[in-house]
Amino acid sequence: MATLDIVHLSKRFGSVTAVKDVGFTVNDSEFMCILGPSGCGKSTLLRMIAGFEELSAGDIQIDHESIAALPANKRPTAMVFQKYTLWPHMTVHDNIAFGLGLRQLSREVIERKVKESLALVGLSGYEARYPAQLSGGQQQRVALARAIVLEPKILLLDEPFSSLDAILRVRLREELKRIQRRLKITAIFVTHDQEEALSLADRIAVMSGGEIEQLDHPSTIYSNPQSLFVADFIGAMNLLKGVVQDGTVRVGEKQLAVPSGKVSNGEVTVALRPEDLVLVPDTQIGTVWKAKIDQVMDLGHYRKVLVDVPQLGDLKIFISKAVNLNEGETISLAPTRYLIYQNGNPPVEVNQQAQ
Amino acid sequence: MSTLNPPLTSGFWERSRHSFVSMMKRDGFGLLALVVLGLVILGPLYSVVLWAFAERWKYPSLVPTQFGFSFWSETFSRADIVAALPFSIVLALTVTLLSAIICLPASYAFARMRFRGRQLLLLSFLATNAFPRFGLYVSIAVIFFRLNLIGTVPGVILIQLVNTLLLMIWIPTAAFQGVDRSLEEAALDVGASQLRVFIQITLPMVMPALSAAVLLTFVNTFYEAQGALIIGLPRVVTMPVLMYSLINSQLVTQYGAIVSFVLWLPSLLLLLVAQRLLRGGYLTAGFGV
Numbered sequence: 001m002a003t004l005d006i007v008h009l010s011k012r013f014g015s016v017t018a019v020k021d022v023g024f025t026v027n028d029s030e031f032m033c034i035l036g037p038s039g040c041g042k043s044t045l046l047r048m049i050a051g052f053e054e055l056s057a058g059d060i061q062i063d064h065e066s067i068a069a070l071p072a073n074k075r076p077t078a079m080v081f082q083k084y085t086l087w088p089h090m091t092v093h094d095n096i097a098f099g100l101g102l103r104q105l106s107r108e109v110i111e112r113k114v115k116e117s118l119a120l121v122g123l124s125g126y127e128a129r130y131p132a133q134l135s136g137g138q139q140q141r142v143a144l145a146r147a148i149v150l151e152p153k154i155l156l157l158d159e160p161f162s163s164l165d166a167i168l169r170v171r172l173r174e175e176l177k178r179i180q181r182r183l184k185i186t187a188i189f190v191t192h193d194q195e196e197a198l199s200l201a202d203r204i205a206v207m208s209g210g211e212i213e214q215l216d217h218p219s220t221i222y223s224n225p226q227s228l229f230v231a232d233f234i235g236a237m238n239l240l241k242g243v244v245q246d247g248t249v250r251v252g253e254k255q256l257a258v259p260s261g262k263v264s265n266g267e268v269t270v271a272l273r274p275e276d277l278v279l280v281p282d283t284q285i286g287t288v289w290k291a292k293i294d295q296v297m298d299l300g301h302y303r304k305v306l307v308d309v310p311q312l313g314d315l316k317i318f319i320s321k322a323v324n325l326n327e328g329e330t331i332s333l334a335p336t337r338y339l340i341y342q343n344g345n346p347p348v349e350v351n352q353q354a355q
Numbered sequence: 356m357s358t359l360n361p362p363l364t365s366g367f368w369e370r371s372r373h374s375f376v377s378m379m380k381r382d383g384f385g386l387l388a389l390v391v392l393g394l395v396i397l398g399p400l401y402s403v404v405l406w407a408f409a410e411r412w413k414y415p416s417l418v419p420t421q422f423g424f425s426f427w428s429e430t431f432s433r434a435d436i437v438a439a440l441p442f443s444i445v446l447a448l449t450v451t452l453l454s455a456i457i458c459l460p461a462s463y464a465f466a467r468m469r470f471r472g473r474q475l476l477l478l479s480f481l482a483t484n485a486f487p488r489f490g491l492y493v494s495i496a497v498i499f500f501r502l503n504l505i506g507t508v509p510g511v512i513l514i515q516l517v518n519t520l521l522l523m524i525w526i527p528t529a530a531f532q533g534v535d536r537s538l539e540e541a542a543l544d545v546g547a548s549q550l551r552v553f554i555q556i557t558l559p560m561v562m563p564a565l566s567a568a569v570l571l572t573f574v575n576t577f578y579e580a581q582g583a584l585i586i587g588l589p590r591v592v593t594m595p596v597l598m599y600s601l602i603n604s605q606l607v608t609q610y611g612a613i614v615s616f617v618l619w620l621p622s623l624l625l626l627l628v629a630q631r632l633l634r635g636g637y638l639t640a641g642f643g644v
Contacts, residue, residue: 052540072543085541089559098555099545143541150545 002063002076002153002186003028004049009058011044011210018044020210021058026154029184031177033197036207037233042190045207046158049188051075062153078152082159084139086131086146092118093127096146103150117149118142120179137168144176148183155180155187162193173200194234198222206230224349228341231271236304238272238315242340249340252312254287258340262348269341274304274316276337279323289333291315296325307331406612426609435597436614443594446508447577450515454572457516458523459565465524466531477528480521492585499586506590514582519572526571530564531557567632574622574629594618 004026011019019041026032034042047053049060051072060068067075078099086095093114100110118124121141131139140160147155157176161169177200180187191197197204198218205215206229214226225231232239242251244263249256251270280288291307294314298321305317305325317333319325339347406412409419410426430436464470465477483491495514496505504510534557542552580595587596598618602611 050540050544052543072540073546073548077544079541079544081537081541083535083537085535085537087538087542087556087560098542098547102546102551146541146545 004154004186004188005059005061005064006045006049007059007061009045009048009060010056011041011048011053012056018210019048022207022210022212023058024205024212024215026186026188029186031180031187031189031200031202033201033204034188034190034207035194035197035204035234036192038192040207041210042192042207043158046079046156046188046190049154050077050079050156076153077156078147078150078154079156079158080140080143080147080160082162084131084136084143084163086134086139086142088131090130091127092123092129092131092134092142095131095142096149099146099150113149117145120148120182121145122175136164137172140164140172141175144179148179148185153186155185157187157189159191159193160189161196162191169196176200198234206233208233224347225271225339226346227344228269228271231339231341231347236274236316236318238274238277240270240272240312242268242270244268244340244342252289252309254289256287256335256338257350257352259348259350263340263342266342271339271341271347272315272335273337274318276335277315277317277333278336279319280332280334282332284332284334287334289315291331291333293325293327293329293331296327307333309333403612403615406608407616409609409612426607427613430610430613433610435592436594439592439594439597440617442592443577446511446515446593447573450512450519450576451569451573453512454516454519454523454576455569458520459527462524462527463531465528477524480524483517484521488581489585492582496585505586506588508591511583511587511591511593514586515576515579518579518582519576522575523568523572526568527561527565530561533564534560563632567629570625570629570632574625578618578622 006022006024006026009019009022010017022041022045034045036042044053048055051067051070051074055068058068059066062076067077086092087098090098096114096117097110100113105113114127115124118126121144123138123141123145126134126138126142131142134142143160160176161172164172173196176189189197189200198221201218203215204218204221206213206221208229214221214230216224216226221230222235225234228239231237240251242249242256244250244258244265244267246265247258247260249258249263249268249270256270289309289312291309293305294308295306297304297306301321303319303321303325305319307315307317309315315333325331335352337349337351339349341347405419407426408422408424410421410423412419465473492514495517499505499510499513504513538560539552539556542556543549547555578595580593580599583591583593584596584599587593594614595618598611598614601614
């Protein structure tokens, strides 16, 4: 229904810069996640869009019109907050109807919209309850209903599920996605939970230190993290120190192949996803690490295994449950795909299987 | 709020009797302390209530030998009491209203604004309670004397206002601090103006605490005697001041007893209401300012 343009946006609190020259576009009906550790500026960014923080520099545009000068109560955005922010002295009905009443709609229209929005979040019949009579999950559903009933151009969500337990979090996540798809509403979802971001987002903006490190589709973010920060922050990753010399990178005792000409001699970091380290027969030649199994963790459909490689340290690998492994055993591992990071440049990908 | 308080059922008395017996078995000293405390607190009340309805009560009888209401009609036909009771009520209402006008906006500022000396100013309201009142009043009386405020109604209003400051600043400040800012932001977010947010979101949430503060202030002011005595006499006579003089100088014990009794009832009721209002936890939530 609407597009959002963030243009060279900055926010300074005294001498601290919380958001540094951030710019991106959220497309119509797109679900964008802003992902980052606490203190990275993601909430500040969202609060600037909502109008709760003033801009230090830059512009915010909805449908190519600047809203930077509008106060929060005049912006066509609606926010779902991290904490339960239902008004405790009002019933569920009154909480949802409050914003509608300000828009001078007729009583019938308000009643119909309240009913519809409650049905949408699966809480029909809860109109007369007070927030204190609802569970945390129900309160956040009402908060969501209160936001979407106003048909905002942009829906803003500030870690709305972070105070819920894990099972409820996943269920509400799925419901939110379904509602967003159905209403085709443009949404920005701020979270520090990468799983949440990967499962919800059409695109993810990874933030760190007030800047956007990478903005991409979830699968691209996972498979091709453009910086070491993103590589480390998203998903499980083994980061190994290495030295490049004469076309190979030396990691521990072994040499790994490097595409010629793409990496100069010197120190690099090699990033290896756990699933890109595979079990090989002991007799295989090439780059094979002998590893001692330290710990086997059963995670349901697969197992996470911590192994110790001489001169390299601890590595994480994911192994199918079909393979029988015991702690203390020695296994052979070969890397199938890895990324080489050097001097803050975009990584060089090496895919052994493709070769 | 009502859901938080367990209802008083008939089982309440059984349970309390049971716990009383078990406490007696377990802790004899505690029981002794309870009895002594009960005597100290309820003893004078008992004596005053009995005196108020006593026609005749002579030693060594434990209860009056004759009950009746004849002293009530006598008491309320006294000109000084008939004048002092309505005056005291109007005075207490005036002081409470003025205190609210001064203190409530101030407490909002204390809760919401960060200014230099905020903490110190907030603590300074404790000062009137931290030192002996009487000394304070005497030194204020010296100033008031020069300003020709002794024996005047404005003088009494001023001295009683000083007494209300602590309660009327601290309780509302704690209440305003207890209101989560994001609740107000959520209201702004759906389009409400700042004024509407204050009236429809902030105010209803602090209302119980504000009402309690106002009630307590009214009760405190209604019973305030020291300030009114020092600043008000001889021309301004409030009910508590009159009660003092009745108790001190009259040979008829019943006058003082009846006036005390009449003064207790409203305060008891108002305090019960205030206590209910304060159960929201505002005091505990906000007094660590």
